[in-house]
Amino acid sequence: MISNTELPSTRPYLIRALYDWCSENGFTPYVAVKVDNSVQVPREYVQGGEIVLNVSMDATSSLKLGNDFIEFKARFGGKPREIMVPIHRVMAIYARENGQGMAFPVNDDESAADLIAVESPTLESLDREDKPETPSPSSPGRPALKRIK
Helix, strand or coil: CCCCCCCCCCHHHHHHHHHHHHHHCCCCEEEEEECCCCCECCHHHCECCEEEEECCCCCCEEEEECCCEEEEEEEECCEEEEEEEEHHHEEEEEECCCCCEEECCCCCCCCHHHCEEECCCCCCEECCCCCCCCCCCCCCCCCCEEECC
């Protein structure tokens, strides 16, 4: 019998599934990434330790959605760049047009109880069990997070 610690992460499989869903339905897949030294992105586009990347076929070339890394080439400010994001640094994948997708905790614990659904274009963790629903300020292109229990 295989223990949970020996099982591979579900994160890369869910990312690929949501990427396919976005692409097949005419949506633009975006990934939100928590940047650290293991993430290879143009640092001048990182804001608050995070970056949101358009990973659509039109915006990238040589896209590889692997089990360990997302790798592709893209232009930033007209300059070609090679991008490499470790899967465990992906905070969310969602459709730009409607904000639907999924978010993930950025830590070593990848249990299903910690999965978060993306609902709208502002990335902020919402845990509203005992709080009334109030609109959150939004900034375009960023997902809002709602914890799924």
